[in-house]
């Protein structure tokens with residue numbers, strides 16, 4: 517197996533390679549003055565199984581385009597198979613038509629991946645369990661929940677915890693991590709989003725968090741609004757402390773500042789997305805999913 521990396525998350529790609537007992541194979545990604553890229557595989561890959569790691573994080577279109585061209589380069593160089601390892605699958609929130617006239621953007625991404633030559637796709641904590649159905653090539657759905665469960669066991673007393681979904685859509689995830697940790701109590705903050713603007717209209721609470729440490733678990737933190745607003749409601753509802761765990765640190769806009777100055781005590785995220793130095797903040801802790809990724813690729 518040969519493993520290559522795009523530019524979006526080289527740190528994670530190098531960790532996965534190391535866990536596999538490999539080194540990242542050389543790839544040239546040349547940037548033209550107008551922003552176009554030229555990609556060249558700098559190693560023989562004829563009849564090899566190849567993996568290309570690229571997170572579709574910000575800027576998603578640029579990172580996806582780099583991935584598409586890299587897959588094409590691998591295919592043209594004679595690779596036997598090309599696994600697109602996309603730790604954060606951008607555009608996954610647009611997996612069906614919400615309102616008349618909208619595109620299904622994720623289906624566009626799935627079709628391009630297949631057309632350029634990806635034979636399989638790997639990703640983490642998909643927004644909805646239906647997402648693999650959008651793909652006509654296998655999409656392996658991995659999860660960071662096992663590393664979060666391990667972290668929770670290490671850092672907290674389980675009898676003091678309530679696991680909280682910051683929105684109703686995340687209840688499946690909460691039930692799963694609760695079972696892993698021995699059926700811990702669960703609760704949810706309910707929120708309504710305006711479909712046109714994406715703004716949150718109103719929020720409420722289901723379940724009892726009084727006197728407990730509320731651990732919110734979500735698939736991603738984008739602007740941080742969901743977590744920060746939910747933390748306010750949890751404290752008002754009697755939680756003694758609020759902690760946030762999310763697989764994908766999208767950190768759009770000023771999410772880093774919003775989270776740092778919120779009622780949330782600690783924010784745990786995974787390294788599916790590389791958080792740039794200027795977005796790191798004191799409350800943040802990053803946990804690696806490289807081991808899970810390497811195990812999945814070994815199969």
Ligand code: R5P
Nearest residue numbers: 735736737738739740741742
């Ligand atoms: C939405 O349903 C997702 O699970 C996240 O809750 C959402 O994307 C977070 O967005 P933000 O951080 O902008 O509130």
